[in-house]
Amino acid sequence: MTIITGVDVLDVRFPTSLSMDGSDAMNKDGDYSAAYVILRTDDPELAGYGFTFTIGRGNDIVSLACDRRAQPLVGLDVADVVGDLGAVYRTLKSDSQMRWLGPEKGVEHLAMAAVMNAVWDLAARVAGRPLWRLLSEMSPEQLADVADLQYLSDVLTRDEAIGLLREMMPGRAQRIAELESSGYPCYTTSAGWLGYSDEKLRRLCQEALDAGYRHIKLKVGANLDDDIRRLRIAREVIGPDVALMIDANQVWDVPEAIEWVTALAEFRPLWIEEPTSPDDVLGHATIRRAVAPIGVATGEHGMNRVLFKQMFQAEALDFCQLDSARLASINEILAVYLMAKKFGVPVCPHAGGVGLCELVQHLSIFDYVAVSGTLENRVTEYVDHLHEHFVDPCIVRRGGYVLPTAPGYSAQMHEESLARYRYPDGGYWRDAGGSQASTPSERACSGGEKD
Amino acid sequence: MTIITGVDVLDVRFPTSLSMDGSDAMNKDGDYSAAYVILRTDDPELAGYGFTFTIGRGNDIVSLACDRRAQPLVGLDVADVVGDLGAVYRTLKSDSQMRWLGPEKGVEHLAMAAVMNAVWDLAARVAGRPLWRLLSEMSPEQLADVADLQYLSDVLTRDEAIGLLREMMPGRAQRIAELESSGYPCYTTSAGWLGYSDEKLRRLCQEALDAGYRHIKLKVGANLDDDIRRLRIAREVIGPDVALMIDANQVWDVPEAIEWVTALAEFRPLWIEEPTSPDDVLGHATIRRAVAPIGVATGEHGMNRVLFKQMFQAEALDFCQLDSARLASINEILAVYLMAKKFGVPVCPHAGGVGLCELVQHLSIFDYVAVSGTLENRVTEYVDHLHEHFVDPCIVRRGGYVLPTAPGYSAQMHEESLARYRYPDGGYWRDAGGSQASTPSERACSGGEKD
Structure with a gap:
């Protein structure tokens, strides 16, 4: 019998605002960070x-919220936890x-996501399988x-959910084989951060093309003239046939x-995001009706399944961009995938940040294998940074995620990364004076007024 | 020149689960608590x-979130803060x-509410007015x-907002005089907590009638047979003409x-809440169409103005129950009142808890004086507990809130209450062993499974 003996929660922050990676019209200076949860057991392995x-x-x-949320797990038998992943979720959720x-x-809810992500990682490790495969081997029931x-x-009863999953039972193995050959298609946002110069934008668009991407995303929304100029540059480089997406980050x-979107229509964006x-x-829903045939995409800040339910009911979305670290892990994500299947909306998960690519590859693969059974209109975000901190980093080849093979949810970070970027006492932050004050984000903040 | 010199945040918890005050179908064992913010200045008064x-x-x-959220206020000139309460709100909100x-x-957002509530309290104190009067003296612009x-x-532009407020400028003084004479009508939930016995329910309904209430609310949703029995008792006591509301707390x-609501229709509830x-x-919106003429009420967990906007657009609500400590204080609450006015939906704020009655009386009075100008279908919640901890407690006479006269937002607690109920180091909790473990809430929790 193996017992969960304790929970470690680490505040890990990367000084990404130094390079303007991740800059957009709403979030100009993020320091990409993770509230990182380790569920320890009495098995040191x-x-x-x-x-x-x-x-x-x-x-x-x-x-702090992760630590509090995880406490009821301490002392539980690992076999009980991974043997009923619905029950453990409901137990944590039931704290009124x-x-x-x-x-x-x-x-x-972010804390619930972090803790349940760790539980699912634990379950996949116990099963000796990458999470996508563990899920793909579960029955509809x-x-x-x-x-x-x-x-x-x-909108979706349990019986309907089972019915949708049963329909896709035939062909699971074949679809796994297909993805093992081709990878799961992805697109890149690495080219289009708002803080990048025109020259860097042009160069990165070309590099994305050269790397095999057929979808490229740019940030918009700060200044219309800038957006027109930047989209023109992108279209010049990528030509008329590669898909171009734009993202306003809620501004x-x-x-x-x-x-605004109407003013950018000449560049034929596939979607306007957030x-x-x-x-x-x-x-x-109003925006979608007005800007068609440009699609509407949202979901990285989609707070829970009830929001997505309504997005589907109101026909508000062309692309569902659920987030693997904002929804309450597989338990809630699965509900959104099932609703998306019923309503015929493709799910193109949000990624980037730190570690989100590592997580969402499992979701997209599982979706193709067991839920949607199609790649039509599906493309999963990929951003090319911070992967070096992960023990089992995602791998992208010719514009596709390579199927992970290591057991787990690919969420484990290197000990050295944790030691360096743990906040505020990791090596990097100690050298930087012990606070985010060394990054542009905090310097902008220290004046009291932020934009 | 007076400067904001620091912020104290206290975790204050009252062991209400001992008496089952506040028990409902979702929240069986709450220990009513406040994250309490004090903005200190260099003026000791x-x-x-x-x-x-x-x-x-x-x-x-x-x-912890309150403490972080309030830090940008430290060092600011009080005159600047209270002189532009829109700017200080936007500054705090702009931290991406x-x-x-x-x-x-x-x-x-709860933290934003707490901090901005303290800012508005400060502004009213500087003005030497109760907050409702400070607001009632502000121009539409x-x-x-x-x-x-x-x-x-x-749904609402700035010009429309100003227009709505201008329409109600005539008669502000007269409406104040009316309320000074009659009080602002309220209803009581004190009778109807789910954990109370039938005998206690019967007695409390009678006491509410005797105290002048014309509206009484009961919790429902745990067991249909129990609900039918309890509603029958309530109707027996209050007769056919007093309004009876029911509240399912999201179950x-x-x-x-x-x-379920259809099965309770024979008792003619005025509204089904949450x-x-x-x-x-x-x-x-779907429920509202199905259960009419029973009204639908919600809002105590209404997370922000964007949710309320949609509730109005979708004609989902008969009664808007915004919460004074969940919305981001007056800045956001005002936006909801203005939309409610435009859509013709009465606002009946959520209260109870600890200190919410103290806050919402100011909102309801201001609404009547300067926004809605009517009391039709308006009734504000009142729950008879924990008022003794407040320096300027609300006063209810013959079913109406008496207009507060002391400067501020009535939010200040007694020093002795803070010393006793501060968690975990206040006198009460020290005597109780230093944790919530002495209350039913935590005993239920400590087994790992909660309901």
Whole structure:
């Protein structure tokens, strides 16, 4: 019998604002960070690793929430936990005092994501399988048991969920074989951060083409003239046939979004991502009707399955970009995938940040194998940074994620990375004076006014 | 010149789960708590007091978030802060790293509420007025300047907001005089907690009648037979003419809500409160269409103004129950009042908890004086507990809130209360062994499984 003996939570921050990686119209100076959870067991060879993603300040608050959220796991038998991953999820979720702080949104939900990601990583390690394969070997009934269907029965019952999954049972093995050959298609945002110069944009677009990408995404929304110039450069480099996506990171009100996107229509974007508040289901639906055939994409700040339910009901989305570290891990993500299947909306998960690519590859592979069974209109985000901190980093070849083979959810970071970027006492931050004050993000902040 | 010199944040918890005060179908054992913020100045006679409300565990997380959120205020000139209450709000809100943790929801938003509540308390103290009067003396343009209208322009522009407020300028003084005579009408939830016996329910309903209440609310949703029995008792005591409201605290899916409420229709509830997930705009709209003429009420977990915007757009609500400690204080609350005015939905704020009655009386009075100008279908919650901890407690006479006269937002707690209920080092908790483990809430929790 193996017991969960303790939980370590580390506040890990990378000084990405130094290079403007990740800069966009809303988030100009993020220091990509993780609230990183380790579930220790009395087997020194076995632990579960998970995290949620933030962009700097407040990562300590999320880390505290992770610690509190994980405590009920301590003392449990690992076999019980991984033997009923629906029950452990429901146990954590049922704390009504913690629930009050959301419910199911914000810091508490990020913590739930981190902790349950670690639980799923643990389960996959115990099974000796990469998580996508563990999920792909579960029966429709087992998957329905772990999925969080609360508040969804007006659009998806348990029986319907099982039915959708049963339909896709034939061909699971064949689809795995296909992906093992081709990889899962991805696109790159690495070219298009707002803080990059025109020359860097041009060079990175060319490099993306050369690397085999057929989809490229640019940030927009700070200045319309700049956006027109940058999109023109991108189209010059990539030509008319490669897909170009644009991402406004929530800066517009609904009427402004419609006006701005219309002004960029000549560049034929495949989608406009996060045109307005991520909470605005009806606003997204209005924008979608107005800017068609340009698609509407959102979801990286989609707080929970109830929001996605309504996005589907209101026909507000062309592309669902759920986030692996904001939704409450597989239990909730699975519910969103099942609803997306029912409503015929492709899921193109959000990635980038730190470690999100490592996680979402498992989700996309599982979706193709066991839920959607199609790659049509599917392309998963890939951003080329911070992978060196992971023990089992994702690998992209010719524009496709290579299927992971190591057991787990690919969430484990190197000990050396943790020692260096742990905040505020890791080597990097100690050298930097013990705080984020060495990065542009904090220097901008220290004046009191931020933009 | 007076400077904000520091911020104290206290984690204050009251062991309400001992008496089952506050018990409902979702929250069986809350320990009513506040993350309590004091903005200190270099004038020993001047400070700002604010808080947000939680129900126990996690109040430490919210307290940490309050501390982080308030730091940019330290060192500012009080005159600058209270002189532009829109600017200080936007400054705090503009931290994009913190924003990532919501945005504008969950723990971070609760913290924003607590901090800005303290800022508004400070402003009212500097003005020497109770907050409702400070607000009632602001011009339409001043009110529009402080209101957070971001993401709302598809339903409410700044010009429209000013127009709505201008319409109500005539008669402000007369409406104040009316309320000074009659008080602002309220209803009581004190009778109807789920954990109370039938005998206690019967007695409390009678006491509420005797105290002058014309509206009484009961918790429902745990067991249909129990609900039928309890509603029958209540109707027996209060007769056919007193309004009876029911509150399910989010326990149902949409189809279940419709079925359950239909089964209680014979008791003619005025409204069903929180029938399902507070995030489910479309679900509330569906329920509302199905259970009419029973009204639908929600809002105590309404996370932000974007959610309320959609509730109004989708015609999902008959009664808007915004929360004074979950929305980001007056800046955001004002936006919701203005939208409610435009859509013709009465606002009946959520109260109870600890200190919420103290806050919401100011909101309701201001609404009548300067926004809605009517009391039709308006009734503000009142729960009869924990008021003794406040320096300027609300006063209810014959079913109406008496207008507060002391300067501020009525948010300040007694020093002795803080010393006793500060967690975990206050006198009460030290005597209780230094943790919530002495209350039923934590005993239920310590087994690992909670309900």
